[in-house]
Amino acid sequence: MDTNITRQAYDQNSQQGLAAMKEFMEVETQKPMELTTELLLKLLQDNKDTEYGKRYDFASIHSIEDYQKKVPVVVYDDLAPYLERMMAGEKNLLTAYRYDHFNETSGTVGVPKVVPMTDEQSQVFAKYNNLHMYGIIRDKVDPDWMNGRGFCTSSGNCRTLPSGLTVGEASAKMADYIKGGKDAFDAMIRTLYTSPLEGLNPAAGADTKYIHTRFALMDREVRGMVTGFYSVIVLFLRYIEDNIELLINDIEKGTISENVDLPDEVRESLLKKIEPMPERAAELREIFKDGTDIQWVPKVWPHFTYITGAGGDGFEVYDKVIKQHFTGEGITNIYSGITASEGLWSVPAGINDFDSILAPCAAFVEFQPVEAGDDFSKCVTMDKLEVGKIYELIITNLSGFWRYRMSDAVIVTGFHNKTPKVQFMYRVNRTINLAEEKTTEKALQFAVEKTCQEMGIDLADFTVYPNTDVTPNRYDFLIEPMHEITKFDMAALKESIFKNLCEANPVYHDCYADNWLAKPEVFFLQPETSLLYRDMMVYRGASMNQLKPVRVIMNEKQRKFFLSLRQEMEE
Amino acid sequence: MLNIEKKAENSVLTVLLTGRLDTTTAPELEKEIKGSLDGVTKLVIDTEKLEYISSAGLRVLLAAQKIMGKQGSMKVIHVSETIMEIFDVTGFADILTIE
Numbered sequence: 001m002d003t004n005i006t007r008q009a010y011d012q013n014s015q016q017g018l019a020a021m022k023e024f025m026e027v028e029t030q031k032p033m034e035l036t037t038e039l040l041l042k043l044l045q046d047n048k049d050t051e052y053g054k055r056y057d058f059a060s061i062h063s064i065e066d067y068q069k070k071v072p073v074v075v076y077d078d079l080a081p082y083l084e085r086m087m088a089g090e091k092n093l094l095t096a097y098r099y100d101h102f103n104e105t106s107g108t109v110g111v112p113k114v115v116p117m118t119d120e121q122s123q124v125f126a127k128y129n130n131l132h133m134y135g136i137i138r139d140k141v142d143p144d145w146m147n148g149r150g151f152c153t154s155s156g157n158c159r160t161l162p163s164g165l166t167v168g169e170a171s172a173k174m175a176d177y178i179k180g181g182k183d184a185f186d187a188m189i190r191t192l193y194t195s196p197l198e199g200l201n202p203a204a205g206a207d208t209k210y211i212h213t214r215f216a217l218m219d220r221e222v223r224g225m226v227t228g229f230y231s232v233i234v235l236f237l238r239y240i241e242d243n244i245e246l247l248i249n250d251i252e253k254g255t256i257s258e259n260v261d262l263p264d265e266v267r268e269s270l271l272k273k274i275e276p277m278p279e280r281a282a283e284l285r286e287i288f289k290d291g292t293d294i295q296w297v298p299k300v301w302p303h304f305t306y307i308t309g310a311g312g313d314g315f316e317v318y319d320k321v322i323k324q325h326f327t328g329e330g331i332t333n334i335y336s337g338i339t340a341s342e343g344l345w346s347v348p349a350g351i352n353d354f355d356s357i358l359a360p361c362a363a364f365v366e367f368q369p370v371e372a373g374d375d376f377s378k379c380v381t382m383d384k385l386e387v388g389k390i391y392e393l394i395i396t397n398l399s400g401f402w403r404y405r406m407s408d409a410v411i412v413t414g415f416h417n418k419t420p421k422v423q424f425m426y427r428v429n430r431t432i433n434l435a436e437e438k439t440t441e442k443a444l445q446f447a448v449e450k451t452c453q454e455m456g457i458d459l460a461d462f463t464v465y466p467n468t469d470v471t472p473n474r475y476d477f478l479i480e481p482m483h484e485i486t487k488f489d490m491a492a493l494k495e496s497i498f499k500n501l502c503e504a505n506p507v508y509h510d511c512y513a514d515n516w517l518a519k520p521e522v523f524f525l526q527p528e529t530s531l532l533y534r535d536m537m538v539y540r541g542a543s544m545n546q547l548k549p550v551r552v553i554m555n556e557k558q559r560k561f562f563l564s565l566r567q568e569m570e571e
Numbered sequence: 572m573l574n575i576e577k578k579a580e581n582s583v584l585t586v587l588l589t590g591r592l593d594t595t596t597a598p599e600l601e602k603e604i605k606g607s608l609d610g611v612t613k614l615v616i617d618t619e620k621l622e623y624i625s626s627a628g629l630r631v632l633l634a635a636q637k638i639m640g641k642q643g644s645m646k647v648i649h650v651s652e653t654i655m656e657i658f659d660v661t662g663f664a665d666i667l668t669i670e
Contacts, residue, residue: 242634246605259608259638484594527594529626535633536662557662564660565626 010146014138021135029419036360089163094400103341148221152193224306230318241292252281312354343397367391435516443504461530474518480525524567589620592628612643619649
């Protein structure tokens with residue numbers, strides 16, 4: 001790949017991004033209420049003649065207060081009948097905006113859901129996701145980042161409905177919008193990223209991990225990694241470790257091993273894009289000659305400098321694993337803001353910063369104090385937010401979701417100019433309440449991370465089982481270390497978890513004192529258990545890029561799986 | 572400690588495992604299997620003398636199953652009660668052909 005072309009492309013893209021990012025940071029954040037009110041009133045005006053707009057009389061709404069009085073807070077089931085009709089081809093139901101595709105959510109908090117991808121909503125994603133991110137990279141990272149491509153892990157597919165509309169991952173549609181179609185899109189993405197189109201929009205049965213990692217390893221000049229979730233990065237880097245010999249052999253010979261799952265036409269098409277690279281193979285062989293137990297990323301890609309993706313939002317464990325085992329320190333992280341298939345609510349506040357800044361022009365967001373439960377009269381706008389308080393997000397997006405309950409809870413961490421900064425806290429309906437004490441995933445994570453730090457455990461992953469088979473109920477922590485542990489002071493470990501859980505959630509301690517909850521139990525999982533779980537989910541058809549970690553065991557299958565893979569301990 | 576004994580007959584490869592398939596020994600088995608599957612249409616994993624299998628070991632079996640699903644078939648034979656229990660609770664019993 002000609003690095004001059006890559007540099008030019010990044011230069012142009014990030015120049016635009018820098019302008020967008022500066023406008024956001026310097027202008028939009030100075031008058032968030034004015035801008036977000038303007039957005040809401042425009043959305044109401046534009047959509048007043050939709051079925052939903054007529055039902056709730058959007059035409060008569062002229063203020064936020066009117067909106068809150070007249071339009072109810074809804075959940076997905078309330079919108080589902082409209083969405084089914086929209087997928088069948090009916091127009092003007094929830095939105096008047098044009099769309100030809102529905103994003104499908106990961107179904108992390110239930111069954112998969114669909115969200116119409118209107119032109120307006122995709123512009124929001126483009127501006128506040130892509131452009132903003134490259135603006136930050138341009139502003140904060142050494143300009144050398146432009147001299148090489150990114151290692152991209154995305155893969156997306158979509159299916160066409162009888163109505164002619166499509167549903168699936170939005171990335172699968174991009175080639176349709178580019179003049180020149182798939183070939184032009186392939187050339188375009190390969191200027192910026194190492195992966196070819198066959199990896200980004202894979203055919204059924206194609207091993208996307210092989211495609212992405214093979215093409216990334218071929219390129220010594222990779223500068224960074226672009227991903228959805230940081231857990232996916234771990235998955236890809238572990239894949240390289242597990243398959244390093246096969247990958248190097250293929251790179252050396254310019255072949256693709258018969259052991260790699262690829263439909264014939266994909267194999268044929270990929271072979272046209274590769275050639276033997278004996279020198280690169282020799283270099284990789286030298287790096288891995290003593291195994292993979294080294295921080296090998298900077299050796300494989302000597303100019304590797306940035307990672308972007310969701311690294312907060314419950315993924316902090318993987319952020320640490322990446323640093324400790326693969327990259328070492330010194331990599332710049334740009335953690336995504338709070339975004340979902342339903343829209344985007346905040347953008348990164350800077351580099352290596354888990355805070356994100358609310359984006360007033362990207363959506364109209366209301367904030368329900370979590371202690372208010374379902375009493376939506378307590379819902380406030382962003383000018384009323386208090387630092388340190390936790391709120392559930394109620395969103396109005398540009399796709400026809402009106403006052404939609406996202407079930408995401410955020411904590412307000414401060415302000416950038418007049419706009420609040422937030423961090424994702426937990427999924428509201430995934431708070432666990434063995435004794436009404438509201439233990440959040442964040443609290444569990446805090447307890448595990450602090451305990452591992454205190455006790456010198458090299459943490460790879462963890463999950464927690466709310467155990468109701470014992471009285472009083474208790475939490476069973478299943479900690480997965482990077483390397484096997486067969487002997488440990490388990491009593492001290494248990495005490496440490498208990499102490500840290502009480503610190504993370506003082507109500508837990510009250511419940512313990514009142515004998516409503518027992519002290520937690522702690523077990524070690526066998527190394528690679530979480531990877532095995534993900535492998536199995538992918539084997540059964542789950543999308544690798546959308547799989548989120550099992551933080552709380554929710555069903556019997558998961559319980560049996562994780563509990564049966566506990567490490568045998570020596571006395 | 573894991574002992575891996577391979578027997579190839581025409582396009583059938585039988586792998587007899589003795590000992591413990593764990594984090595330490597799984598990479599060895601992975602290497603042995605992956606390096607021996609060219610032209611193999613039937614892979615038989617004999618676990619009669621396998622005493623223990625960990626998550627890392629299960630990952631190797633899953634990877635082998637994926638490869639063989641494409642080029643033929645794979646079965647696991649002589650599964651002890653202890654190993655079968657692991658296959659059952661982890662969901663492997665639904666994925667593998669066990670005789």
